[in-house]
Amino acid sequence: MDKEALSTLITAAIITVYFWLTVLIFKDDISLTLFSMPLWFVLSCIGGYLLSIVAVIILVRKFMKNFSLTDFDDERKQH
Amino acid sequence: MMNVNSINLQTFIPVLLFLFILLCIGFYAAQSVKNNSDFQKEYFLGSRNLGGVVLAMTLIATYGSVSSFVSGPGIAWDLGLGWVVFAAPQIITGFLILGVVGKKMAVLSRITGSLTVIDIIYKRFNSKTLSLLLALVLLIFFTAMTVGQFIGGAQIFAAITGLDYKAGLILFAAVTVIYTSGGFKAVALTDAACAILMLTGMFLLCGIIFDEAGGLDSIMSKISSINLNSEGVSRNLLPDADGALPYTLLFSAWLLVGFGTIGLPQSLVRCMSYKQTSDLHRAMIIGTIICGALMIGMTLLGVFARAVIEELPQNGTDSIIPTLIVTKMNPFLAGATLLGPLAATMSTVSSLLIAASSAVIKDIYGTFLGKNSADHSGKIRTLSIITTYTVGLIALLLALFPMDIVAWVNLFAFGGLETAFLMIILLGLFWQKMNTLGAFLSLGAGSISYITVMSLHINFLGFHNIVVGLFFAAVFAVIGSYIGKSNDEKTLKTFFPHKY
Numbered sequence: 001m002d003k004e005a006l007s008t009l010i011t012a013a014i015i016t017v018y019f020w021l022t023v024l025i026f027k028d029d030i031s032l033t034l035f036s037m038p039l040w041f042v043l044s045c046i047g048g049y050l051l052s053i054v055a056v057i058i059l060v061r062k063f064m065k066n067f068s069l070t071d072f073d074d075e076r077k078q079h
Numbered sequence: 080m081m082n083v084n085s086i087n088l089q090t091f092i093p094v095l096l097f098l099f100i101l102l103c104i105g106f107y108a109a110q111s112v113k114n115n116s117d118f119q120k121e122y123f124l125g126s127r128n129l130g131g132v133v134l135a136m137t138l139i140a141t142y143g144s145v146s147s148f149v150s151g152p153g154i155a156w157d158l159g160l161g162w163v164v165f166a167a168p169q170i171i172t173g174f175l176i177l178g179v180v181g182k183k184m185a186v187l188s189r190i191t192g193s194l195t196v197i198d199i200i201y202k203r204f205n206s207k208t209l210s211l212l213l214a215l216v217l218l219i220f221f222t223a224m225t226v227g228q229f230i231g232g233a234q235i236f237a238a239i240t241g242l243d244y245k246a247g248l249i250l251f252a253a254v255t256v257i258y259t260s261g262g263f264k265a266v267a268l269t270d271a272a273c274a275i276l277m278l279t280g281m282f283l284l285c286g287i288i289f290d291e292a293g294g295l296d297s298i299m300s301k302i303s304s305i306n307l308n309s310e311g312v313s314r315n316l317l318p319d320a321d322g323a324l325p326y327t328l329l330f331s332a333w334l335l336v337g338f339g340t341i342g343l344p345q346s347l348v349r350c351m352s353y354k355q356t357s358d359l360h361r362a363m364i365i366g367t368i369i370c371g372a373l374m375i376g377m378t379l380l381g382v383f384a385r386a387v388i389e390e391l392p393q394n395g396t397d398s399i400i401p402t403l404i405v406t407k408m409n410p411f412l413a414g415a416t417l418l419g420p421l422a423a424t425m426s427t428v429s430s431l432l433i434a435a436s437s438a439v440i441k442d443i444y445g446t447f448l449g450k451n452s453a454d455h456s457g458k459i460r461t462l463s464i465i466t467t468y469t470v471g472l473i474a475l476l477l478a479l480f481p482m483d484i485v486a487w488v489n490l491f492a493f494g495g496l497e498t499a500f501l502m503i504i505l506l507g508l509f510w511q512k513m514n515t516l517g518a519f520l521s522l523g524a525g526s527i528s529y530i531t532v533m534s535l536h537i538n539f540l541g542f543h544n545i546v547v548g549l550f551f552a553a554v555f556a557v558i559g560s561y562i563g564k565s566n567d568e569k570t571l572k573t574f575f576p577h578k579y
Contacts, residue, residue: 005180
């Protein structure tokens with residue numbers, strides 16, 4: 001479970017870094033637009049949102065495992 | 080459109096229907112409590128039966144509150160896209176807490192038989208005093224937050240239906256408290272219904288804004304022409320609102336509404352309430368999709384509203400969204416849209432109320448006063464329900480007769496909760512060396528530093544004060560853990576079995 005916690009934190013960190021890179025790189029030129037909105041905004045906020053969805057799907061499918069929680073219910077009765 | 084000075088009966092149709100449905104859901108869910116022999120497990124945790132979809136919905140509905148629908152978009156109307164940048168960290172909120180502590184909380188809850196967050200903390204640190212302090216912190220902040228929600232909800236309710244503020248407040252507050260007394264499952268299921276209404280409310284608002292303003296191009300060109308800075312650029316198009324939102328503040332938002340949300344007890348308790356790991360995984364994905372859409376979407380709609388409402392209304396930015404709904408929508412649609420913020424309010428309140436009840440009954444009465452034995456269980460059933468009603472009534476009274484001090488406490492409730500709980504939970508769950516002294520010092524130093532800087536309006540380079548609170552909470556957790564002695568081996572073996 002520690003590994004999965006770390007994977008989750010790393011995923012969140014990657015999204016954070018992506019967000020700030022797109023803001024800082026594109027913020028100075030407002031004339032750059034996409035869908036009528038400033039490019040920095042579309043890449044960071046809309047793009048970041050879409051990235052978060054892709055990232056969480058990859059995180060869950062590739063880095064998180066299923067296990068039985070009811071096993072632990074039995075353990076409790078032994079305590 | 081609508082006559083703003085009289086009661087609009089048509090707005091009531093969707094509202095009364097919704098309130099009725101919520102009561103029905105609450106009544107249905109309360110049957111599980113009646114039929115279950117383990118009252119507390121069912122009342123406070125739904126017997127750990129939540130599926131993935133409901134888990135995601137209840138997390139989002141609990142987290143999203145009236146400010147997501149009213150004050151947030153209002154500020155966005157004023158400052159522009161920079162406020163979306165402030166809200167953006169919430170794209171990770173949907174999966175973060177579940178992924179980081181979700182599984183550990185669920186496993187440990189089962190092993191230790193814990194039904195509340197403070198319960199798990201008690202099993203880890205074995206201090207009744209710590210439990211009492213955390214329970215009091217939780218109660219004070221939750222009550223203040225509930226009052227804030229009640230007031231915000233009542234204001235928009237009155238604005239849209241025309242009904243008297245106090246009457247509207249009593250109506251929806253009463254419905255909320257009644258169905259909350261049905262227990263955790265009632266809260267979770269009504270939260271799911273509320274999450275759906277939050278989404279429809281957002282889509283209805285989106286529709287009316289685009290309809291009135293004539294499309295994205297038209298909206299953006301209107302926005303480009305206002306609040307021009309010295310270079311002729313609209314501050315509403317700049318990430319830092321031309322300095323109104325310093326980058327230090329925007330960075331620290333990733334702590335306040337991003338990483339720090341792992342410390343929110345009302346979210347943490349949900350990490351103990353699901354049935355299987357596949358439910359957790361599903362909730363992470365669904366949660367991310369919906370939470371991001373709601374938070375970014377509503378804030379962005381606030382930005383866009385600038386093209387429809389061109390001048391600041393008399394009552395300030397908080398009245399932008401209500402004004403939009405009242406002046407541009409027909410009564411029935413307005414009532415349906417009102418359900419968005421109303422659902423956000425009620426779902427947040429119900430979760431805070433049930434958790435506050437659990438703090439009184441399980442953590443104070445049970446753990447601190449030691450009245451946990453089975454002999455008391457019949458009494459506990461009655462006491463739990465009475466407690467839910469009592470906390471609800473107190474909050475309602477404080478909303479009917481607002482006091483400045485409550486509004487003041489509400490300002491740092493969110494950050495205060497994160498400061499109090501985050502390091503204790505994170506370090507308690509992942510760091511063997513974290514000990515009871517560390518927990519005490521973390522709680523003390525974090526809370527005192529945060530409340531101090533917030534009250535004195537001290538600000539370091541524009542960073543949000545959550546940075547201060549979390550910094551001291553972390554540093555003193557470590558200091559205490561090195562000075563004091565470790566927790567006993569039995570506890571550590573339970574919490575860190577893989578290390579033995």
